[in-house]
Amino acid sequence: MNLPLQVTYRGMTASDGVDKLIRDRAAKLEQYFDRITSCRVLLEVPHRHQSKGRLFNLRIDIGVPGTEIVVNRTPPSHNENEDVQVAIREGFDIAKRELLEYAGRLREHRRSGVE
16 A cells, blocks of 8 residues: 555544554555545544444545545434444445545546646
8 A cells, every 4th residue: 555544543542453444445545546645534432422332433534636535424323332344434435435526527627628
């Protein structure tokens, strides 16, 4: 992976398994767009409710030429005891879609001859 990646945890302790999952998912983003300049991931547990369990917020900032793609993935309020792997998977799925959309707009922009 050539992608410069920064992973930050807030309100929780980092684990090797979670860290590896984030790094693997971030590396896969390069398959969809190979000009990513940076990737910052924030995984946090914002508050702890006795009855709700742990809910995870995930923010992914992807630097690409000319702009930055930001994904904020917060769980629905009705979702109890959300799994950290689900939060990571869904967040990176959104990032993939956003990255593919950006790459498509970039190709269309080039195709139209506008520089």
